[in-house]
Amino acid sequence: MSSHVAPDDQATSGLDRRGELREFLRSRRARLRPEDVGLPSYGRRRVPGLRREELAQLAGVSYAYYARLEQGYGETMSAEVLDAVARALRLSEEEREHLVRLAQPERQGTPQAAPPPQRLRPSVQHLLDGLGVPAYVVSRRLDILGWNRLAATVFGDWAQLTPEERNTARLIFLSPEARDRFADPERTALTAAGALRMNAGKSPEDSYLSSLIEELSQKSEEFRRLWARHEVSCGTVGDIVRMRHPLVGEFDLVHESMALRGGAPMRLVTYHAEPGSRSEEALRMLASWELEPRR
Incomplete structure (x- = not known):
């Protein structure tokens, strides 16, 4: 992540x-x-x-x-x-x-490069819109393919970005505004680098993924340093991620991730707050803050 x-x-x-x-x-x-x-x-x-x-x-x-x-x-x-x-x-x-x-x-087996990012099935977008927690879908290359309004409120309005910019690794390593949403950006960056290395190992011939890694290597000293550690991980489900938001300050979210079947490899990523916690109240306040969805 x-x-x-x-x-x-x-x-x-x-x-x-x-x-x-x-x-x-x-x-x-x-x-x-x-x-x-x-x-x-x-x-x-x-x-x-x-x-x-x-x-x-x-x-x-x-x-x-x-x-x-x-x-x-x-x-x-x-x-x-x-x-x-x-x-x-x-x-x-x-x-x-x-x-x-x-x-x-x-x-x-013979690894195959994933096809270019495609539109989400309408049913997946409906699922995202119906969830009461921040949620989005990413490709193997960590491209953000779809999200709900609460995710945009918590992480930033991705609708304002070009499709090429909507990539979690690119945002974490190259966008100060996106990094500022995480109270521990170093940990988040390490997870993103580990996910890219793991996914590159699954699809070594994927030229798009290679070009993304090359771009990050050229533009981010932090990415080069973390890449050299050879960590292989997409993060642990159930991990606590501390967020930072200009409206509610710092709060904790629990990260969950699961594969979506059908077509190119995709993962549904969700974040929820512990029931009865101050973080749940912070998330509830953000949910009440209207953000006009534009996709």
Whole structure:
């Protein structure tokens, strides 16, 4: 709520699968210390985290075998080896799936680029309009395809933007006005970067997604920094998101997200306040503030 200018992460014509696999594994090793996984720590380390040989030991594979995986050659690895590496690296389920997609894309089937954003089915827009909470629908590329009036009140009047500007990542990284609606914009930005990387792994040939990532890399130093962390996540459902609004100040919303079936991949994103809370009262006040819908 992938490509960039750093040499190891350029992706101007699609995702560099082997480069992504190499950098992803290195970044996951770097976040683990020997003492975190029950290994003794010997000698001074030039770089943080586990060494390759330590990771291979934890995964129960030879150093040469793991080194080949980290060099980007995962096609010959068995599912058991990838699972062992994922366990040794303490990957989340999203991260494990990302590892498999990068190492052996054939196990995931042939990924297809999503078609250009389309209009929402009328029934989906009716659903949005009938919800009593802020809600919107995004594509795999995080384009905002539809929303309700309360979402426009909370996040900003997206009807005033061009279709190209209606993208949650582009707004978070390139629009100060949109960022100001979040009390913790750094956390929101990290989630957006993680969602883009995860989605790029699902569709590495998607040139539109690659061009979006390239644009963000060129225009936002923050995006380049967060992209280099190789986080893979679209956020956790049930997360609390603290909002900031000029009319009611700061208030908390609970984030939920679910896939919509049919056609191109889309997700319905909703936010609600805890019953009886001050945040619920703030949301109720915003709901009473009339915003003329223009789409």
